[in-house]
Amino acid sequence: MAPVKYKKLCVKCKKFYTPYSAPASRQGYCTSCRISSGKCKAINDLGYQCQNEVEFVGYCKQHFMSKPIKELKKEAKKLA
Numbered sequence: 001m002a003p004v005k006y007k008k009l010c011v012k013c014k015k016f017y018t019p020y021s022a023p024a025s026r027q028g029y030c031t032s033c034r035i036s037s038g039k040c041k042a043i044n045d046l047g048y049q050c051q052n053e054v055e056f057v058g059y060c061k062q063h064f065m066s067k068p069i070k071e072l073k074k075e076a077k078k079l080a
């Protein structure tokens with residue numbers, strides 16, 4: 001992967017970030033600003049956030065069940 005030579009200014013938080021190939025990034029949102037707090041925090045292949053409601057530890061039931069246990073343990077430690 002070639003090094004990125006520039007940074008973009010996030011539309012929402014006004015901080016500079018390195019753009020990536022996701023559509024949300026191309027629209028001017030950094031990784032922290034593209035995640036809505038009321039929705040599942042899983043990101044699909046196109047770079048968009050899942051639109052299901054939060055059920056378990058920030059994820060919808062489908063994405064929670066598909067997460068590896070190691071990742072869930074790391075997130076649980078962050079919450080504690």
